[in-house]
Amino acid sequence: xxxxxxxxxxxxxxxxxxxxxxxxxxxxxxxxxxxxxxxxxxxxxxxxxxxxxxxxxxxxxxxxxxxxxxxxxxxxxxxxxxxxxxxxxxxxxxxxxxxxxxxxxxxxxxxxxxxxxxxxxxxxxxxxxxxxxxxxxxxxxxxxxxxxxxxxxxxxxxxxxxxxxxxxxxxxxxxxxxxxxxxxxxxxxxxxxxxxxxxxxxxxxxxxxxxxxxxxxxxxxxxxxxxxxxxxxxxxxxxxxxxxxxxxxxxxxxxxxxxxxxxxxxxxxxxxxxxxxxxxxxxxxxxxxxxxxxxxxxxxxxxxxxxxxxxxxxxxxxxxxxxxxxxxxxxxxxxxxxxxxxxxxxxxxxxxxxxxxxxxxxxxxxxxxxxxxxxxxxxxxxxxxxxxxxxxxxxxxxxxxxxxxxxxxxxxxxxxxxxxxxxxxxxxxxxxxxxxxxxxxxxxxxxxxxxxxxxxxxxxxxxxxx
RNA sequence: GGCCCCUUCAUCUAGCGGUCCAGGAUGCAAGGUUUUCAUCCUUGUCACAGGGGUUCGAGUCCCCUAGGGGUCACCA
Numbered sequence: 428x429x430x431x432x433x434x435x436x437x438x439x440x441x442x443x444x445x446x447x448x449x450x451x452x453x454x455x456x457x458x459x460x461x462x463x464x465x466x467x468x469x470x471x472x473x474x475x476x477x478x479x480x481x482x483x484x485x486x487x488x489x490x491x492x493x494x495x496x497x498x499x500x501x502x503x504x505x506x507x508x509x510x511x512x513x514x515x516x517x518x519x520x521x522x523x524x525x526x527x528x529x530x531x532x533x534x535x536x537x538x539x540x541x542x543x544x545x546x547x548x549x550x551x552x553x554x555x556x557x558x559x560x561x562x563x564x565x566x567x568x569x570x571x572x573x574x575x576x577x578x579x580x581x582x583x584x585x586x587x588x589x590x591x592x593x594x595x596x597x598x599x600x601x602x603x604x605x606x607x608x609x610x611x612x613x614x615x616x617x618x619x620x621x622x623x624x625x626x627x628x629x630x631x632x633x634x635x636x637x638x639x640x641x642x643x644x645x646x647x648x649x650x651x652x653x654x655x656x657x658x659x660x661x662x663x664x665x666x667x668x669x670x671x672x673x674x675x676x677x678x679x680x681x682x683x684x685x686x687x688x689x690x691x692x693x694x695x696x697x698x699x700x701x702x703x704x705x706x707x708x709x710x711x712x713x714x715x716x717x718x719x720x721x722x723x724x725x726x727x728x729x730x731x732x733x734x735x736x737x738x739x740x741x742x743x744x745x746x747x748x749x750x751x752x753x754x755x756x757x758x759x760x761x762x763x764x765x766x767x768x769x770x771x772x773x774x775x776x777x778x779x780x781x782x783x784x785x786x787x788x789x790x791x792x793x794x795x796x797x798x799x800x801x802x803x804x805x806x807x808x809x810x811x812x813x814x815x816x817x818x819x820x821x822x823x824x825x826x827x828x829x830x831x832x833x834x835x836x837x838x839x840x841x842x843x844x845x846x847x848x849x850x851x852x853x854x855x856x857x858x859x860x861x862x863x864x865x866x867x868x869x870x871x872x873x874x875x876x877x878x879x880x881x882x883x884x885x886x887x888x889x890x891x892x893x
Numbered sequence: 894g895g896c897c898c899c900u901u902c903a904u905c906u907a908g909c910g911g912u913c914c915a916g917g918a919u920g921c922a923a924g925g926u927u928u929u930c931a932u933c934c935u936u937g938u939c940a941c942a943g944g945g946g947u948u949c950g951a952g953u954c955c956c957c958u959a960g961g962g963g964u965c966a967c968c969a
Binding site: 607863 | 894895896897898899900904905906907918919920927928929930931932933962963964965966967968969
């Protein structure tokens with residue numbers, strides 16, 4: 428049985444780095460028919476927020492990850508932790524330390540000045556005298572004084588940290604609340620977590636947690652410390668490097684499976700495979716295959732992946748997603764043709780929305796450069812003539828009808844396709860570029876096409892007059 | 894700074910002592926398709942950080958150097 432967990436502290440949104448480790452944990456549990464649990468690390472009462480927990484769960488929902496059992500809040504379990512503190516105190520494995528914060532700061536400062544590593548000096552470790560009055564003590568755990576703490580990391584291999592590097596760290600604050608490294612070890616043990624997959628930044632917490640495991644006689648889980656995601660600058664990914672909030676990706680028009688595919692491939696691979704369905708991830712994922720080195724965030728590749736998944740999405744799904752971008756196509760009569768065209772050419776859902784709006788809405792302004800380039804010479808006359816031709820033409824419905832009309836037009840006028848194409852493009856969508864003109868005309872219809880041509884001609888006339 | 898970890902194309906990576914004058918993908922460049930742009934297709938571009946070992950043979954193992962990252966709270 429494999430039991431994994433994701434244990435965020437509710438201090439803000441879900442970070443894409445967090446989502447990656449959550450995904451790894453999720454995949455590993457599901458692959459093995461085990462359980463994936465979610466625990467909220469809110470022992471610091473002054474920092475936790477219910478809002479943040481909600482955001483994390485919202486992000487989980489969006490990407491389609493579910494967790495097993497009840498959501499565990501550490502703040503609900505203080506009595507439990509307290510009982511273990513008492514136990515350690517009774518067994519002499521932990522002790523009260525009466526040093527004040529100020530004394531501690533002073534000690535640290537002196538050590539720094541002597542260029543020593545700042546650490547607690549153990550002065551109350553074997554203290555038996557009368558405790559100083561008026562001071563609420565913290566509880567410290569007795570860490571080994573000598574030797575090495577060695578553990579096997581599933582990603583990095585054997586890790587050795589000297590006992591002298593780990594001091595008697597605090598397991599309960601002077602207000603009685605327990606601290607992170609203590610409760611994590613207890614919860615992981617009690618929740619039956621077999622595989623702890625977490626960020627590299629926790630590597631140094633592991634020896635501390637091992638001390639707790641051993642003091643309490645718990646069985647150690649397997650540890651996997653996944654390397655950080657670095658920003659384009661090569662430093663730890665931060666807000667400055669662009670979007671780090673998972674839900675921002677939704678707002679930017681990314682598909683959750685694209686994000687997941689991107690994240691799973693960042694630091695992990697299966698041969699040359701780039702595209703992974705969830706089933707394929709489940710089939711191939713193994714945390715021991717995660718790379719030991721950090722990887723840099725690469726937005727271009729995510730965009731490419733997103734384009735891939737958009738192309739392969741159903742029109743119905745896209746129409747639903749587009750509603751988040753104020754485009755309501757579900758019962759639009761041109762839905763199929765519109766989405767068939769734009770899902771092939773756009774990289775985000777947001778981009779689809781923008782480009783479809785260009786087509787179905789009459790342009791309200793024109794790209795200046797496009798006007799300059801397209802409307803020179805006799806472009807206005809050509810457009811005018813084309814509008815007249817549209818009026819007198821027979822049945823016009825399909826893109827091929829419009830295409831035939833344009834071909835006939837350029838043949839009659841003995842001009843190149845571009846002579847009518849470019850100005851028409853500006854008239855229809857306000858800029859150069861965009862999809863096939865015959866598609867656009869077929870979608871908006873003859874009447875609207877003529878109106879847009881006339882609107883542009885009026886605009887050009889007016890701006891040349893002034 | 895101490896400690897820990899890491900080091901293959903610009904980026905994500907394959908490679909688990911010979912099959913690698915290093916493969917795939919993104920990006921970029923060129924060409925093709927397209928009335929335009931995008932897509933798509935083809936081709937190209939680009940890397941084993943440096944130095945020592947070990948070995949018949951090293952991208953693959955060991956050491957050193959350099960560089961990068963992480964971490965040193967009554968935060969998590």
